[in-house]
Amino acid sequence: MSRIRTPVVTGWFTGRGGGFRLLGTRCSACASVFFPREDAFCRNPGCPGGELEEVPLSKRGRVWSYTDSRYRPPPPYVSDPELVWRPCVLAAVELPAERLVVLGQTVPGVGVADLAVGMEVEAVPGVLNEDARTTWTTWHWRPVRDGTAAGTGAAP
Amino acid sequence: MTGDVAVLGTGMHPWGKWGRSFVEYGTVAARGALADAGLDWREVGSVVGADTVRGGYPGYVAGATFARALGWQGARVASVYAACASGAQAVDTARTQILAGLTDVALVVGADAAPKGFFRPAGGDRPDDPDWLRFRLLGATNPAYFGLYARRRMAVHGDTLEDFARVKVKNAAMGALNPDARYRRRVTAEEVAASAVVADPLRLLDICATSDGAAALVLSSMAFARRHGAADPVRIRAVSTVTPRYPRTVLDLPDIATDSAAAVRPADGTFRASIARAAYEEAGIGPEDLSLAEVYDLSTALELQWYEDLGLCGEGGAAGLLREGATALGGRLPVNVSGGLASFGEAVPAQAVAQVCELVRQLRGTAGDRQVAGARVGVTANQGLFGHGSSVVVVR
Incomplete structure (x- = not known):
């Protein structure tokens, strides 16, 4: 029986392949952007309060910092205790248009030696874990290997 | 006053x-x-x-x-x-x-x-709790955030792994003199370098235990x-318990993202710097008045960050201050003469109280072998998850 692909958290990302994007919300009154999404209220203390509308975030950003987890994280992180732990890599990525930093795991196969602060990466669909019935999907950061694309960011 | x-x-x-x-x-x-x-x-x-x-x-x-x-x-x-x-x-x-x-x-x-082991969130499925989410989605333990900050300092300020190890060596030497510390053994830079990596670039001896x-x-x-x-x-002359100002632009535990700085210009200085500034203002002092400081060295690299946030040096100057010995016992502004979290391991609700205990003992002149000569003014610095600043100014 095939597993059903289900986002591990609802409404934080959308799309497949090249159309994959993180989703945030934007306040109609002050234009503040929120990720993870705020749907109830704008958190800008100087804002009278507007409607919060869903917006896709920049697909690409630059690495603010990175690290890895050499030891198995505790629950609710899901990992198979029967398998040898393989360190997962985390990158904090600054999105140029939104001017915010989003943490995420990198795509499998990328180690800390492959990353550098300032490197361009892009958000791609990924799998967090699988159980009997479900493939839990998430976002991953993937280094942009195409040198010609590196200069096309939305802001300086 | x-x-x-x-x-x-x-x-x-x-x-x-x-x-x-x-x-x-x-x-x-x-x-x-x-x-x-x-x-x-x-x-x-x-x-x-x-x-x-x-x-x-x-x-x-x-x-x-x-x-x-x-x-x-x-x-x-x-x-x-x-x-x-x-x-x-x-x-x-x-x-x-x-x-x-x-x-x-x-x-x-x-x-x-x-x-024992990593701190973890309270039980149950709670997808509206950022502390639960960071573990479920990312496996992002506290040391992972410490690793991010350390790597950022290396890239922006040129701090080295040797600098981080120097913090541990310094604090372990002072903790060895403190009967209330958990770890009372001196540590060498070689021992730090030989300890296992927990969250790159930080090693086991760069990260405080839980006690x-x-x-x-x-x-x-x-x-x-x-x-x-x-x-x-x-x-006690001042206690700062300030919260951040929107937008907060430094990724902080347990958050998965920062605020956006696109619509609102961030305030000058970071949240951590504002914690100390509020304490100084309330006490009517500045960093130049300090005899010593107790800072929250959850990791070695975070101790260096506090030097800058407390205004002991300019941004990026912390490793220089450390290398010249200014923050060691006998230096011009000793930091963590108690031994710090490096020698204690964090006992969460007790730790910020313990920082004040150390300052009081120093200002009374009863700190024994780790006494800072002529101590008159001390400050503690600490930051709690979810936006809790704390800094206490103690004077004699």
Whole structure:
């Protein structure tokens, strides 16, 4: 029986392949952007309060910092205790248009030696874990290997 | 100054892994502080507990738990929680009650009995809790955030792994002189470099452990202190408990993202820098007035970050300050002469109280082999999850 692909958290990302994007919300009154999404209220203390509308975030950003987890994280992180732990890599990525930093795991196969602060990466669909019935999907950061694309960011 | 409260007593239960209840540790520390103050527990008008959230219901109502353990005597009670800043908030609650004239004498207690391994979120599926989400989605433990900050400093300021190791070597040397510290052995740079990587670039000896321990303070009004025969007590002059300003642009535990700075221009300086600034302003001092500082070295790299946030040096100057020996015992501004979290391991609700205990002992001139000569002004710095700043200025 095939597993059903289900986002591990609802409404934080959308799309497949090249159309994959993180989703945030934007306040109609002050234009503040929120990720993870705020749907109830704008958190800008100087804002009278507007409607919060869903917006896709920049697909690409630059690495603010990175690290890895050499030891198995505790629950609710899901990992198979029967398998040898393989360190997962985390990158904090600054999105140029939104001017915010989003943490995420990198795509499998990328180690800390492959990353550098300032490197361009892009958000791609990924799998967090699988159980009997479900493939839990998430976002991953993937280094942009195409040198010609590196200069096309939305802001300086 | 009218805003001062006197510190009449300090007490600690040594840090370690003792396998007993936080109530026992806290009661030992409280009795120690009362004995140091020369006061009977029944003279205390208010007891404030820093919550021990891993201690179940008695931990959520820590103030009442300690009051019961010491013997109900009718004092007013409060229990406060602010993650790692809980202890400083307990100090501030007691201080505020004293300054408001609600009580002459207050007892502050923080105690923890820490589990082994990584701190983890409370149980159950709670996808609306950022602390649960960061573990479920990312496996992002506390050391992972410490690793991010360390790597960022290396890239932006040129800090090296050797600099980080120097912090551990310095703090271990001072912790070796402190009978309340858990780790009382000197550590070499080679030992740091040989320890296992936990969260690149940080190694096991760069990251503080989690410990059992307890600390307590007896505070009073200046008038009560004089009546009690303490003519020139050490005083708490300021307690900063500020929150961040929107937009917060430095990724912070337990968040998965920062605020966006696209629509609102960020305030000058980081949240951490604003914590110290508020304490300095309230005390009417600046970093140039300090004799010593106790900062929250959850990791070696974070200690360096605090140097800059406290204004001990300019941005990026911390490693230079460390290398020249300025922050070692005997340097011009010793930092973490207690041994710091590097030598204690974090006992969450007790740690910010313990920082104040160390400053009081230093300012009294009773710190023994780790005494900072002529100490007159000290500051603590600490930051709790979810936006809790804390910094306490202690003067003589």
